[in-house]
Every structure is written in C-alpha cells, then in structure tokens.
Amino acid sequence: MNTISNPLLADGELPAFSTIAPNHVLPAVESVLADFQAEVDRLVADPGARDFDRLIAPLERLEERLGRAFAPVSHLHGVKDSPELREAYSAALEKITAHSTELGQNRALYLATEAVQEGPGFAALDRARKTLVEDSLRDFRLSGVALEEPARTRFRDIQNRLSRVETEFEEAVLDATDAWTRAVTETELAGLPESARAMLAQAAQEHEQPGHLATLKGPVVQAILTFADDRSLREQVYAAYNTRASDQGPQAGQFDNSARIAEILALRHEAARLLGFASSAELSLADKMAGTPEKVLAFLRDLAARAKPVAERELGELRAFATSELAIADLQPWDVAFASEKLRERRFDFSEEDLKPYFPLPSVMAGLFALAERVFGVRLVERHDVDTWHADVQFFDVLDGDGRVRAGVYLDHFARAGKRGGAWMDVCRTPLLDGATARIPVAFLTCNFAPPNDGKPSLLTHDDVLTLFHEFGHGLHHLLTEVHWPSVGGINGVEWDAVELPSQFMENFGWERGALDSFARHWQTGATLPQALYKKSLAARHFHAGLFLVRQLEFGLFDFRLHLDYDPARGPRTLDILDEVRREVAVLPPPAWQRGPHAFTHIFSGGYAAGYYSYLWAEVLSADAFAAFEEAGVFDPATGTRYRREILTVGGSRPALESFVAFRGREPEPDALLRSYGFAA
Ligand SMILES: [Zn+2]
Structure with a gap:
C-alpha cells in the first residue's frame, strides 16, 4: 500500500x-x-x-x-x-x-x-x-546504554526481571480482588442507595447467584463502606479489601505479594546503584522537578505539620458525632466513610443535581472560550470543513491576537458506545518548525458528558465543569507552545511532577465566583448560581480536607521513604517504615493486620515508584500559580500574559522550577493550597 x-x-x-x-x-x-x-x-x-x-x-x-x-x-x-x-x-x-x-x-x-x-x-x-x-x-x-559490561547486561536483566515481577504483583492484586465475595442479605442492604443495590444485584448475577453479592471491586467497596448501616458487613469488607494479596485476612497467604515487594525493592535499588545513584528514590528524581530527596521529604513533612492538627480536629468532631448520633462509641477505620457521609448529609443538604441546571454545556464552553480570550489572548473559532470521526465532534482553530492560526483542537464531548470512559487531552500533532517543515500543534479534548436529550441541553455536574477546565488546561499547554521541537514542545519533556500544573490551575476558575458568573447560567431562566448554593458547594469542597490530606501524605511519605531508605543488609522493612510514617502523620492508625502496601499497585506496578508525592506537589504548584491571579484579579491580562509566556509557551525547553520562578518571582509555597483546602494560612 x-x-x-x-x-x-x-x-x-x-x-x-x-x-x-x-x-x-x-x-x-x-x-x-x-x-x-x-x-x-x-x-x-x-x-x-x-x-x-x-x-x-x-x-x-x-x-x-x-x-x-x-x-x-x-x-x-x-x-x-x-x-x-x-x-x-x-x-x-x-x-x-x-x-x-x-x-x-x-x-x-x-x-x-x-x-x-x-x-x-x-x-x-x-x-x-x-x-x-x-x-x-x-x-x-x-536506560543503561552508557554502562560498560558486565553492568550493562546486568542492568538489562534487572529491567526484564522487574517488569515480570511488577506484572505478577498486579495480577496477584487482581486475582485476590476477584477471589473474594460475600452474600448480602436483604436486612444487611439497609442504608445502601438504589444504585448500590443494583450494583450488588448485578454482581450476584455475574456469579450466577441469587440476591445480592459484595465483591472487592472499587465501587462496591466504596458504596458499602460509605452507606451500609450494618457495621459488621462494613468491617468484613474493609478487612478483606485491606488484606488483599497479603499474609493476613480471609485469603491469607493465597496471593501473597510479600516476597514480590522484597524483590522489587531490591532490584530497583540495585539498578539505581548501577547507574550511580544512591537509591531508587534519587533515580526517580533524575527527571522530576522536585530534584532532591531532601526537598521531597521537607515538602511532605511541612504539609503534614500543617494538616495533622486540622485532621485531628476533624476526627474529634467525627468521633463526637458518631457517639451521639450513630451510637458508635469506638470509631474504627471501617466507620470513617460511613460517619463522614452522615455528617456531610447533615451539614450540606444539597446534591450535585441542584447545580446541574446552571451548567448547560454550550454556556460553559462559551464562558471557557471567553476566559481564554480575556486572560490568555487567544480566540477559538469553529471550522466546519474538517473531517472527523463522529458528527458530534467539533474542530476549532486557535487564533492569536494578530489573527494568525497558531493551533487546532478537536472537541469530542459526549459519551457513546465504543468510546472509552473518562476525560483526557491527547496530542494529535506536535509542533515542528525547522526551516524545512512548519507544523502547528493540534490536540484532542475528549470528555464523556451526558448528551442533550428531550429538548434539554447537555447539563454538566460541577465535577464535569472542573474536568472540562482541567483538560482544557492541558490543551492550552500543548496548543500555545512556542517550542517547535516535538521532544520538548508543549507538554512533551515537561517533568512528570509538573505536567499537571496547567491543568489543575485551570480548575481553580471553576471555583471562582467571578468566573462562575461568566458561564454558570440556568438553562431555562438564565439566572446566575444562587449565592446560598455556591456557599454550600464551597463548604462541601473543604469538608474533611485535613483527613484527606493526611492520607495522601501517608501514601506519599511511605512510598518515598520505602525507596529512599532501602538497605540491602536490612531488606525491605515495609511494615516498619509504614508504622513509622503512620506515627508521624496518621490520625487514626489502622489495625496491625492491615496490609495496604500489598495492593499498592501505583508504586509496585504503576510507574509511581518514589513519585506518589507528585499528586500533592502539582496541587501546590497550581494553587500557588492561581494565587497570583487572585492577587491581581482573576481576569488580569498582564498576569495572564506572563503565565502564558513563562509557563505555557516554554514547554519542556527548560526546568519547570525555572519557569515557575520566572512567573511567580519565587519558588512555590504551599499556603495557597492550604487556603484552598479551607485551612487558615
Ligand atoms: Zn491531568
């Protein structure tokens, strides 16, 4: 052909x-x-x-x-x-x-x-x-290619072995997840909403059993821990879920990942040493923004010191509420989600459904485009002559202030058969301008919103709005680049722990009263979002932020120290390090038999090894960058121009820290993030 x-x-x-x-x-x-x-x-x-x-x-x-x-x-x-x-x-x-x-x-x-x-x-x-x-x-x-023999061969053997053991780790978690089920009686269903009951009924059908079945699939576990009134059902599901692929719990020893964890850590350490790094944590940082282990640890510990008192206060309130209102005097880990949900319902009597009429997709899109023009000086103009894969797909030229077409973007909004779930930005064309060739960047923005029906436009949840802004932020990063080499243009070559900065940054506009008023309009009446509803959703955003943060910090610190402190003479010390980390940051330590690490696929098979901290790292960057807009006015064009020039256009052509400092005038600070979490800072 x-x-x-x-x-x-x-x-x-x-x-x-x-x-x-x-x-x-x-x-x-x-x-x-x-x-x-x-x-x-x-x-x-x-x-x-x-x-x-x-x-x-x-x-x-x-x-x-x-x-x-x-x-x-x-x-x-x-x-x-x-x-x-x-x-x-x-x-x-x-x-x-x-x-x-x-x-x-x-x-x-x-x-x-x-x-x-x-x-x-x-x-x-x-x-x-x-x-x-x-x-x-x-x-x-x-990649080890610079090593001399025999190190080069040994390095390659380690990589091959690692990829096999990491796959086995993940498979053991999947097998352990699939192997456990428990019949749930009609009485035990008390508290579960209709959607959760349907999920349990479907699970029973899939296993050719009558009635309802609890499984260890994420959504089922979450529904039971959040809603089931039956405490012993919650405890059993919690125990089975949190001992998967380990030496504990109902399947103890059957899929045990203990030896795999030991081997993975040993091999990662050896590979890092061959490349000249002190630990696999240092190796992980070789292409990340954080730079040194000291910086990562200081970052996590500083956040922990500020978050722990808030989490303790939240837990104290929750305990008091559980004792007086739910007759649970000794709050356990399997009660936390349940009690939190009850407290949340008591405090914030509104649902996502109440907000949806204010977010018709066409009005949200118009608001987003207007924002891009006002703050970043780019205009999106629809083109109708572009060949696409579905009639609903739209294509937009991205025009600069001078009218020049500098990029293009496909928008594919609606859920349909044959389309993967979720939302994402992907690269269609990378920029290339080398004298011989001139190609502008083109991106795909894909979402899965409910299509319009019954004469109603597509109505988004507030979460959907944030998702759209998030992906649009990734899109701008790719589309506004002025670096015309594929490897370092747009999102390419940007450090892994900084690549979520432009996307999470854009989400902030979805929480700003001023920005919301420019696109949140009731689809029938045209009214703006009522202040009471706005206040409630802001308060709900901050609900139990401290408890959320200390959990993330526990995962981040555990992952990082596990790789940083590895010592071949002492072995993996997985549970010892976990205990130390929990003493440092956790407010409600789980029982001694809990085995979270044995199913922590992010770090043992998912590419987040010594990198879990980056979730919070990127949040700090984006909140701090947005704070510059809060200080100057969220639509301030001068701040927008500076952000575009120092963060968006430079792509991966220089270190992300340098770009951040060029924009902000200083290194990132966590205060803005903590404020956005509702902590007094
Ligand atoms: Zn993202």
Whole structure:
C-alpha cells in the first residue's frame, strides 16, 4: 500500500479520519518504522552527522512523522473502537514499543548524541535545542546504554526481571480482588442507595447467584463502606479489601505479594546503584522537578505539620458525632466513610443535581472560550470543513491576537458506545518548525458528558465543569507552545511532577465566583448560581480536607521513604517504615493486620515508584500559580500574559522550577493550597 492509498501516510493539514480503516494501520506504521530505522543507521554511519542540524533535527522529524501516523490510530482506538481496530492498534503498538526500546539501547546513537553535546556548535544552540540534547542523553543513561559490561547486561536483566515481577504483583492484586465475595442479605442492604443495590444485584448475577453479592471491586467497596448501616458487613469488607494479596485476612497467604515487594525493592535499588545513584528514590528524581530527596521529604513533612492538627480536629468532631448520633462509641477505620457521609448529609443538604441546571454545556464552553480570550489572548473559532470521526465532534482553530492560526483542537464531548470512559487531552500533532517543515500543534479534548436529550441541553455536574477546565488546561499547554521541537514542545519533556500544573490551575476558575458568573447560567431562566448554593458547594469542597490530606501524605511519605531508605543488609522493612510514617502523620492508625502496601499497585506496578508525592506537589504548584491571579484579579491580562509566556509557551525547553520562578518571582509555597483546602494560612 502506498502513500496515495494510505491516509495515515498522507501529508495533509489534518488526518482524514473518515477514510482511516484498520487495515491501514500496520502497513503505515511498518513503513514509517522502516524509514526511521534506515535513517538512524545512515546517521550513525555518517561521521559528519555530529551536530544538531545533521543528527538531532532529522531524528525529530522522524518522531514527528511517527506521531503523525500513529496518533490518529491511538485516538480512534479510544473514541471509536472496534475489534478489528483494537487488533491492528495492539500489533502496531507492539512494534512501536520494540522500536523505541531498541532506539534507547542503541549505543552508537548514544555516542553520536554525546558527540553533539561535546561538539563546537553546542554552546551556541538556543535553550530548547540544548535541553533537547541534554534530555536525550539523560534518557539514554537512564536506560543503561552508557554502562560498560558486565553492568550493562546486568542492568538489562534487572529491567526484564522487574517488569515480570511488577506484572505478577498486579495480577496477584487482581486475582485476590476477584477471589473474594460475600452474600448480602436483604436486612444487611439497609442504608445502601438504589444504585448500590443494583450494583450488588448485578454482581450476584455475574456469579450466577441469587440476591445480592459484595465483591472487592472499587465501587462496591466504596458504596458499602460509605452507606451500609450494618457495621459488621462494613468491617468484613474493609478487612478483606485491606488484606488483599497479603499474609493476613480471609485469603491469607493465597496471593501473597510479600516476597514480590522484597524483590522489587531490591532490584530497583540495585539498578539505581548501577547507574550511580544512591537509591531508587534519587533515580526517580533524575527527571522530576522536585530534584532532591531532601526537598521531597521537607515538602511532605511541612504539609503534614500543617494538616495533622486540622485532621485531628476533624476526627474529634467525627468521633463526637458518631457517639451521639450513630451510637458508635469506638470509631474504627471501617466507620470513617460511613460517619463522614452522615455528617456531610447533615451539614450540606444539597446534591450535585441542584447545580446541574446552571451548567448547560454550550454556556460553559462559551464562558471557557471567553476566559481564554480575556486572560490568555487567544480566540477559538469553529471550522466546519474538517473531517472527523463522529458528527458530534467539533474542530476549532486557535487564533492569536494578530489573527494568525497558531493551533487546532478537536472537541469530542459526549459519551457513546465504543468510546472509552473518562476525560483526557491527547496530542494529535506536535509542533515542528525547522526551516524545512512548519507544523502547528493540534490536540484532542475528549470528555464523556451526558448528551442533550428531550429538548434539554447537555447539563454538566460541577465535577464535569472542573474536568472540562482541567483538560482544557492541558490543551492550552500543548496548543500555545512556542517550542517547535516535538521532544520538548508543549507538554512533551515537561517533568512528570509538573505536567499537571496547567491543568489543575485551570480548575481553580471553576471555583471562582467571578468566573462562575461568566458561564454558570440556568438553562431555562438564565439566572446566575444562587449565592446560598455556591456557599454550600464551597463548604462541601473543604469538608474533611485535613483527613484527606493526611492520607495522601501517608501514601506519599511511605512510598518515598520505602525507596529512599532501602538497605540491602536490612531488606525491605515495609511494615516498619509504614508504622513509622503512620506515627508521624496518621490520625487514626489502622489495625496491625492491615496490609495496604500489598495492593499498592501505583508504586509496585504503576510507574509511581518514589513519585506518589507528585499528586500533592502539582496541587501546590497550581494553587500557588492561581494565587497570583487572585492577587491581581482573576481576569488580569498582564498576569495572564506572563503565565502564558513563562509557563505555557516554554514547554519542556527548560526546568519547570525555572519557569515557575520566572512567573511567580519565587519558588512555590504551599499556603495557597492550604487556603484552598479551607485551612487558615
Ligand atoms: Zn491531568
């Protein structure tokens, strides 16, 4: 199949979605990868290709071309899947993964890149080009390719073994989750809302049992712990859930992850030492904004010192409420969600449903676009001549103040069959401007809102509004970039613990009275959000923020110390470290048999190893950045221009800390986050 008949290889302004078929995928990807490999071989063999223009720029063009062919496929896989497409997608993804692993292990390419950095032209390169070369060398080194034998082989063996044990860890958690069920009698259903009962009835059906069944699936566990009046049912579900894949509880020893945890920590430590780091925590920070372990620990402990008194006060109130109103005199971990829910209902008698009439999608979108124009100086103009994958999808040109089209974005709002749940921003086209080629960035913004029906527009929950603003924030980061190299343009190359800054930042507008008034309009009456309702939702936002925060801090500190303090002579010390962390931050220590770590897939199989802290880190950054707008007025164009220039346009071309300081005039501080949580700061 040639370029003419394969739309994935075409060079059009935008992908021709309506013509893409599953049988285009593999031939297109194979063809691009073959060209990629041939070009890499040629570049490595050419001793003249040891400067940016002759080595790095061609590689960037190849990356851009690969992305251009595969991004539409990966997107369709998410929004318009079919068995044929899924198969083609997996096969292509496997080839791309193998290709990039091989590229990372290409020692000749590593040495050639190193020669660029050591070459005479390097010092004269601009910031983005320099960073690109430095990041690329760092990634080569982190992949072990720079090691000498026998370390290089040992490192590769460790990586292979790690990926197997991490997969086994995750599988053990899945198996343990599936293996436990418990019949729930009609009496025990007391307190559960209709939706939860339906979930339990469906679980029974799936297991070919009559009545209702409790399982360890997340939503079921959450519903029972939050709503079930029956205390012993809550306790049993809590115990089964919190001892999954461990040496404790109803399935003790059956799926036990203890030995896997020990092996994973040992291997990560050994790999880090081979690369020259003191610990796997230091290795994890090599490409993150936080920089040093001391900074991460100080960050978490500072927050803990401020959050713990608030959490203690909240727990005290909850205990008093549980004793007097619920006849629970000895509040246990399996009572907390239940008692909190009862207290929340008592205090804030409103539901998400009350807010929905004020958030019709068209009005929210208009408000969001107006905000983008007022604060960041960009205008979104719909285009109707763009080929898409569904009639509901819209495409917008993103225009600068001078009327120039600088980017494009697809919006796909509504839930439908064949579309993955959730909301996300994804890259369609990366920016590339290297003299030979000029490509502007293009993004996909995908949500799963309820479609309009019965003459009603699509009405969003407040959560939906925040989600939309969040993804739009990621979108702006990609679309407004002025760094025109795929590896460091837009969201690419931004440190992992800073990439949520622009997205969480935008969510703040969804809580601002002034901003809300510009888009929250009752779909029938046009009225703005009543002040009483606004006040209640603000108060509900802060409800038990201290308890939430100390839990996040417990996870973050535990994960970080587990990797930082690993000592081969002493073994993993998982439970000892957990105990120490809990003594430091927890306000309601769980029973000694609790085994949360054994199912902590985020850090043992999900890529968050020594990185769980980043959830809170990004929240601090975004709250502190937004505080600059609160200080100057939330629509202040000068602050907006500075934010755009220092945070959004620079992409990954310089360290995120430097960008933050350039915007804020100082390093990040947690006060704004704590204020947004309702703590006096
Ligand atoms: Zn995000």
